[in-house]
Amino acid sequence: xxxxxxxxxxxxxxxxxxxxxxxxxxxxxxxxxxxxxxxxxxxxxxxxxxxxxxxxxxxxxxxxxxxxxxxxxxxxxxxxxxxxxxxxxxxxxxxxxxxxxxxxxxxxxxxxxxxxxxxxxxxxxxxxxxxxxxxxxxxxxxxxxxxxxxxxxxxxxxxxxxxxxxxxxxxxxxxxxxxxxxxxxxxxxxxxxxxxxxxxxxxxxxxxxxxxxxxxxxxxxxxxxxxxxxxxxxxxxxxxxxxxxxxxxxxxxxxxxxxxxxxxxxxxxxxxxxxxxxxxxxxxxxxxxxxxxxxxxxxxxxxxxxxxxxxxxxxxxxxxxxxxxxxxxxxxxxxxxxxxxxxxxxxxxxxxxxxxxxxxxxxxxxxxxxxxxxxxxxxxxxxxxxxxxxxxxxxxxxxxxxxxxxxxxxxxxxxxxxxxxxxxxxxxxxxxxxxxxxxxxxxxxxxxxxxxxxxxxxxxxxxxxxxxxxxxxxxxxxxxxxxxxxxxxxxxxxxxxxxxxxxxxxxxxxxxxxxxxxxxxxxxxxxxxxxxxxxxxxxxxxxxxxxxxxxxxxxxxxxxxxxxxxxxxxxxxxxxxxxxxxxxxxxxxx
RNA sequence: GAUCACGUAGCUCAGUAGGAUAGAGCAACUGCCUUCUAAGCAGUCGGUCACAGGUUCGAAUCCUGUCGUGAUCACCA
Numbered sequence: 001x002x003x004x005x006x007x008x009x010x011x012x013x014x015x016x017x018x019x020x021x022x023x024x025x026x027x028x029x030x031x032x033x034x035x036x037x038x039x040x041x042x043x044x045x046x047x048x049x050x051x052x053x054x055x056x057x058x059x060x061x062x063x064x065x066x067x068x069x070x071x072x073x074x075x076x077x078x079x080x081x082x083x084x085x086x087x088x089x090x091x092x093x094x095x096x097x098x099x100x101x102x103x104x105x106x107x108x109x110x111x112x113x114x115x116x117x118x119x120x121x122x123x124x125x126x127x128x129x130x131x132x133x134x135x136x137x138x139x140x141x142x143x144x145x146x147x148x149x150x151x152x153x154x155x156x157x158x159x160x161x162x163x164x165x166x167x168x169x170x171x172x173x174x175x176x177x178x179x180x181x182x183x184x185x186x187x188x189x190x191x192x193x194x195x196x197x198x199x200x201x202x203x204x205x206x207x208x209x210x211x212x213x214x215x216x217x218x219x220x221x222x223x224x225x226x227x228x229x230x231x232x233x234x235x236x237x238x239x240x241x242x243x244x245x246x247x248x249x250x251x252x253x254x255x256x257x258x259x260x261x262x263x264x265x266x267x268x269x270x271x272x273x274x275x276x277x278x279x280x281x282x283x284x285x286x287x288x289x290x291x292x293x294x295x296x297x298x299x300x301x302x303x304x305x306x307x308x309x310x311x312x313x314x315x316x317x318x319x320x321x322x323x324x325x326x327x328x329x330x331x332x333x334x335x336x337x338x339x340x341x342x343x344x345x346x347x348x349x350x351x352x353x354x355x356x357x358x359x360x361x362x363x364x365x366x367x368x369x370x371x372x373x374x375x376x377x378x379x380x381x382x383x384x385x386x387x388x389x390x391x392x393x394x395x396x397x398x399x400x401x402x403x404x405x406x407x408x409x410x411x412x413x414x415x416x417x418x419x420x421x422x423x424x425x426x427x428x429x430x431x432x433x434x435x436x437x438x439x440x441x442x443x444x445x446x447x448x449x450x451x452x453x454x455x456x457x458x459x460x461x462x463x464x465x466x467x468x469x470x471x472x473x474x475x476x477x478x479x480x481x482x483x484x485x486x487x488x489x490x491x492x493x494x495x496x497x498x499x500x501x502x503x504x505x506x507x508x509x510x511x512x513x514x515x516x517x518x519x520x521x522x523x524x525x526x527x528x529x530x531x532x533x534x535x536x537x538x539x540x541x542x543x544x545x546x547x548x549x550x551x552x553x554x555x556x557x558x559x560x561x562x563x564x565x566x567x568x569x570x571x572x573x574x575x576x577x578x579x580x581x582x583x584x585x586x587x588x589x590x
Numbered sequence: 591g592a593u594c595a596c597g598u599a600g601c602u603c604a605g606u607a608g609g610a611u612a613g614a615g616c617a618a619c620u621g622c623c624u625u626c627u628a629a630g631c632a633g634u635c636g637g638u639c640a641c642a643g644g645u646u647c648g649a650a651u652c653c654u655g656u657c658g659u660g661a662u663c664a665c666c667a
Contacts, residue, residue: 028607029607029609035613036610036611040610041610045610047607047609048609049608049609049648084610085609085610086609086610086648087609087610126667128667130667165667168666168667169665169666169667170666170667282667307665309665311664311665314664317663317664318664319664320664320665321665322665323665324665325665327665329664329665329666329667330664330666330667331664333667356661357594357595357661357662358661358662359662359667360593360594360595360661360662361593361594361662361663361664362662362664362667365664385595387595387596387660387661388660388661390660423629424629436629447603447604448602448603449603449604451595451596452595452596452603453595453596453659453660453661455602457602459616460601460602460616463602463615463616464629465615465616465629466614466615466616467602467603467614467615467616468615468629470629471615471629471630473629474627474629474630475630477627478626478627478630480627481626481627482626482627485626522607525607530603530604531604534603534604534605534614537604537614537615538604538614541614544630544631545631545632547626547627547630547631548622548628548630548631548632549631549632551625551626552626553626554625554626589627590627590629
């Protein structure tokens with residue numbers, strides 16, 4: 001069965017844009033009407049205005065011409081049309097929806113596969129190995145994972161990639177802290193590895209802050225200046241040099257610390273039910289970046305400064321690529337990782353970096369460097385940026401060293417678990433509580449447009465009413481409980497009877513599912529998974545309304561019951577499909 | 591100071607390929623469990639789409655300016 005919208009588009013193009021097909025094709029606005037009264041506005045709305053300017057009379061003429069043509073050509077499914085305020089409204093026959101239902105039952109798919117051999121890499125999470133994953137990571141992970149899952153169901157060859165920033169100043173800070181501020185007596189070994197290393201890191205930052213304050217007071221200089229005279233800061237720099245020189249002691253502690261952190265990360269990922277296809281470590285790729293930069297100097301793309309640091313000129317500003325002591329920086333290792341990926345995959349069609357919007361400039365510089373080096377791969381790179389998660393009015397970000405500015409994912413999860421446990425009416429087993437609270441957390445983060453700041457307020461997350469993950473899970477469980485009582489496989493499809501019996505209620509649900517492809521297109525175009533949660537919420541509302549108003553089981557007319565059961569089955573599959581994409585746990589019982 | 595985002599109901603957010611009467615949830619207030627899961631459903635209340643111009647037959651949506659909030663501005667990652 002051909003896609004109706006596509007058929008309408010073809011007719012539209014044939015009649016309205018003989019010239020300039022390609023240019024106009026993208027502007028054609030043909031949508032299923034799920035939001036306005038179908039008695040007045042029909043099933044499908046075609047916006048006549050979106051193409052080119054016409055005066056009112058001509059618009060009506062063209063609209064009616066188009067309407068006639070559509071009715072003639074698609075007579076099988078279209079029974080009338082009208083023209084209102086520059087919209088051509090198409091009214092569909094019930095037969096169309098019966099056909100759609102039949103197809104859903106037969107094929108059980110909601111999307112047409114688009115591609116099978118295109119390779120897309122989605123890099124997300126990208127933690128530093130010096131502290132636990134926090135809410136900023138959570139947002140990152142959920143955006144990345146959802147986008148990756150959508151590409152996956154569309155048939156793309158997807159690689160979910162985690163890049164761990166396991167080298168650099170930050171990890172040296174934890175090493176120094178372990179060496180100087182802790183001994184066997186005051187070390188706590190009974191906590192999760194990443195939290196343990198986090199304690200080391202925060203201890204260092206605290207001590208550094210103290211020292212700098214003292215120095216700047218003593219010599220009456222600014223804090224930025226004072227860093228130069230800081231003993232701790234010096235120790236860290238030396239540690240980094242030792243590490244890059246592969247000194248035994250440095251490497252030994254570094255390995256031990258990282259091991260602890262990864263163990264902790266894995267537990268958190270397991271709780272979130274997030275899996276990666278590959279894990280890259282910057283410690284293994286940064287040397288490629290270093291080499292690349294040294295070559296660039298020979299080719300006069302990068303320059304050596306007076307103090308021996310290496311820089312790149314971007315908008316007349318110096319971007320440092322190597323420190324004057326020869327050690328690498330963030331951007332160096334970023335280049336190295338990219339080179340590694342090119343080597344590993346030879347060719348990929350798209351690499352999406354899911355990274356916060358504070359790094360927009362960083363990626364602009366990166367792409368510019370690649371362009372300057374004639375690495376055309378930069379055209380296949382995209383920085384998917386998202387806004388911050390704020391807590392207590394402050395951004396949650398690594399630069400804030402005060403531990404109170406962080407909420408770690410682990411803490412949020414256990415907080416939510418407790419809340420759900422106390423709130424639910426009947427006593428539930430822990431597993432169900434966990435799945436409910438996980439769904440609630442995920443939904444709450446995905447549902448906000450990545451461009452917007454999430455003002456993290458525990459009261460926003462701790463909600464079980466209305467537009468929440470629980471609502472979706474509940475809707476699923478409700479429908480499931482009905483289907484459990486009947487053997488759906490034994491239900492026959494009575495086309496002619498169904499045609500007579502199908503009503504507005506049933507049709508409006510099917511029409512909503514028909515909008516799905518448009519929704520997916522928009523999500524990928526905008527890189528915005530929140531569109532999906534909003535859509536799923538809208539559908540769930542419709543279904544709950546249907547459920548409450550109509551009886552499904554034990555109705556007099558057995559054919560009607562069958563029709564409704566079949567629709568329930570489709571809805572159930574549809575919810576399942578999308579909850580999988582969003583990573584929201586599916587519960588058969590709540 | 592420069593650059594980039596964002597500003598829609600008391601609160602949290604949809605809507606921004608210009609197009610039909612600006613939509614949800616929360617909070618407040620009404621109804622609905624003897625009947626497939628009431629973590630639900632139906633309803634009431636609530637808006638000068640920050641402000642001012644401009645483009646257009648038509649602007650929450652595009653452009654300019656102002657104000658407000660946030661991020662970035664390079665040897666942190």
